[in-house]
Amino acid sequence: MLTVTFADLWFRARQFAIAVVGVGLVLALALELSGLADGFHVEVANSVNGVGATSWVLSSSAHGRVTAFAAFPEAAASQVASQPGVKRASPLLFVPGQVVQVSGAKSSSTVNLVGVQQGGLGDPEVATGHPLSGPDQAVVDSVLPASVGSMLTIGGHHYTVVGTVHGRTLTGGIPLVYMPLATVQGAITGGQRLITAVATVGTPRHVPSGLVVLAPATVIASTVAQLQSGVKSIDNTRWLMWIVAAAIVASMLYVAALERKRDFAVLKAVGASSRALFGSLVAEAVIVTLLAAVVAELLSTLLTPMFGQPVDISTETRLVLPAIAVVVGVLASISALRRVTGADPATAFS
Numbered sequence: 001m002l003t004v005t006f007a008d009l010w011f012r013a014r015q016f017a018i019a020v021v022g023v024g025l026v027l028a029l030a031l032e033l034s035g036l037a038d039g040f041h042v043e044v045a046n047s048v049n050g051v052g053a054t055s056w057v058l059s060s061s062a063h064g065r066v067t068a069f070a071a072f073p074e075a076a077a078s079q080v081a082s083q084p085g086v087k088r089a090s091p092l093l094f095v096p097g098q099v100v101q102v103s104g105a106k107s108s109s110t111v112n113l114v115g116v117q118q119g120g121l122g123d124p125e126v127a128t129g130h131p132l133s134g135p136d137q138a139v140v141d142s143v144l145p146a147s148v149g150s151m152l153t154i155g156g157h158h159y160t161v162v163g164t165v166h167g168r169t170l171t172g173g174i175p176l177v178y179m180p181l182a183t184v185q186g187a188i189t190g191g192q193r194l195i196t197a198v199a200t201v202g203t204p205r206h207v208p209s210g211l212v213v214l215a216p217a218t219v220i221a222s223t224v225a226q227l228q229s230g231v232k233s234i235d236n237t238r239w240l241m242w243i244v245a246a247a248i249v250a251s252m253l254y255v256a257a258l259e260r261k262r263d264f265a266v267l268k269a270v271g272a273s274s275r276a277l278f279g280s281l282v283a284e285a286v287i288v289t290l291l292a293a294v295v296a297e298l299l300s301t302l303l304t305p306m307f308g309q310p311v312d313i314s315t316e317t318r319l320v321l322p323a324i325a326v327v328v329g330v331l332a333s334i335s336a337l338r339r340v341t342g343a344d345p346a347t348a349f350s
Contacts, residue, residue: 015252016252016284016288019248019249019252019288019292020288020291020292020295021292021295022248022292023245023248023249023288023289023292023295023328024291024292024293024294024295024296024299025295025296025299026241026244026245026248026292026296027241027245027292027293027295027296027321027324027325028295028296028297028299028300028303029241029303030238030241030242030245030296031296031297031300031313031317031318031321032300032303032304032307032311032313033234033235033237033238033241034238034313034314034317035300035304035311035312035313035314035317036234036307036309036311037231037234037235037238038312038313038314038317039173039309039310039311039312040172040224040227040230040231040310041220041224042310042312043167043169043170043173043309043310044066044170044220044223044224045220046167046168047066047167047168047169047170047176048066048216048219048220048223049216049220050124050167050168051092051121051122051199052121052122052199052201053090053121053122053199053200053201053216054200054201054202054203054215054216055199055200055201055202055203055204055213055214055215055216056197056198056199056200056213056214056215056216056219057076057080057197057198057199057200057204057207057211057212057213057214058070058196058197058211058212058214058219059071059072059196059210059211059212060210060211060212061210062196063222064212064214064218064219064221064222064223065219065222065223065225065226066094066170066196066197066219066223067094067096067112067170067171067223067226068196069094069095069096069196070196071093071189071194071195071196072194072195072196072208072210072211073193073194073195074091074181074193074194074195075193076195076198076207076208076211077089077090077091077195077198079207079208080198080200080204080207080208081200083204083205083206083207084205085202085203085204085205086200086201086202086203086204087200087201087202088120088121088200088201088202089121089198089199089200089201089204090116090117090120090121090122090123090198090199090200091117091120091181091195091197091198092114092115092116092117092121092122092181092195092196092197092198092199093113093114093115093181093184093185093188093189093194093195093196093197094112094113094114094115094196094197095112095113095114095115095184095188095196096112096113096170096171096174097110097112097174098110098111098112098113098154098155098177099111099154100144100152100153100154100177101152101153101154102144102145102146102150102151102152103146103150103151103152103153104150105145105146109144109145109175110174111140111144111154111174111175111176111177112170112171112174112175112176112177113154113176113177113179113184113187113188114176114177114178114179114184115179115180115181115182115183115184115185115188115195116132116178116179116180116181117180117181118131118132118133118180120199121199121200121201122178122199123178124139124163124165124168124178125165126139126162126163126164126165127142127163127164127165127166128147128148128163128164129148129161129162129163129164130162130163131162131163132162132163132178132179132180133162134180135180135182135183136157136158136159136160136179136183137159137160137161137162137179137180137183138152138159138160138161138162138177138178138179139161139162139163139164139165139177139178139179140152140161140163140164140165140175140176140177140178141164141165141166141167141168141169141175141176141177142164142165142166142175143169143173143175144175144177146161146164147161147164148161148162148163148164149161152177154187155187155188157186157187159179159183165178167310169309169310170223171226171227172227172230172309173308173309173310181195198211242324242328245289245292245328246328246331246332247332248332249285249288249289249328249329249332250331250332250334252288282329282330285329285330285332286325286326286329286330287329288329289325289326289328289329289332290322290325290326290329292325293321293322293324293325296321297318297321300313
């Protein structure tokens with residue numbers, strides 16, 4: 001029966017090749033959607049863990065989200081730093097959704113501002129240029145179309161880019177722009193000494209009223225939670241991609257079964273069982289979907305740079321894809337089951 005299966009694949013090579021490419025493209029899109037959904041978590045984890053804190057002190061009204069602009073007095077940072085067990089404590093001021101104009105750019109960009117204490121937790125290690133060393137300086141993520149020496153204009157104020165970092169984005173690929181804390185306070189809070197977080201090494205036992213101590217994992221989970229509606233939509237679309245892939249293979253097998261009705265009758269007449277014939281169709285479907293999975297892996301590499309936000313296709317997802325392809329192939333084979341079981345051996349001699 002395997003000989004018959006491969007003979008049919010060779011006979012219908014063009015038809016199967018078209019199905020492999022079509023299913024491969026659909027599976028590649030499903031891979032990209034998985035990467036998009038995971039990318040939301042990865043970008044938050046990279047940005048939060050990049051601060052180097054073992055604990056975060058936030059306002060209770062922020063509900064654990066680093067992106068919430070829930071400010072409190074900077075003096076709280078000194079109180080946290082004096083707690084037993086706290087080795088380091090640095091104030092941070094996170095300001096989401098600011099519009100910036102980069103010198104030489106044709107259009108404006110949206111960024112997330114982060115005010116940091118120079119040399120403190122959160123002060124980023126640069127990939128190019130040099131770290132923050134004075135007022136009105138900025139270190140930007142490489143997603144922003146700005147290089148060292150570029151000028152940024154935010155709210156009428158001008159800042160010089162002195163360094164760049166990689167992988168520091170939030171809320172769907174929006175880049176972080178790091179500036180000295182006093183500079184951000186002057187531009188955003190009118191000079192009021194307000195902050196939105198205290199990053200610590202060591203866990204404080206007590207914090208001022210209205211503040212809470214959270215682990216980095218909790219901050220990451222809470223921050224990602226605000227994007228759950230988008231993640232859910234992506235996941236639903238991914239399931240639709242699996243269904244479309246199964247429909248393509250099912251259509252191909254159904255047409256092939258119609259064309260092979262007489263072949264099935266002949267094979268049954270010489271002793272082949274319906275189970276064996278159906279197994280042949282399942283084998284064809286699995287071969288097509290596994291080849292499509294290989295095509296999907298290659299296409300996903302080409303498609304990833306087309307997306308404007310982080311896409312993180314995990315190794316686990318890539319390893320699971322062939323198994324999903326097999327399931328899709330088996331389910332698609334059911335469409336031709338009736339044609340196999342309904343073949344009458346008597347028609348082979350008519």
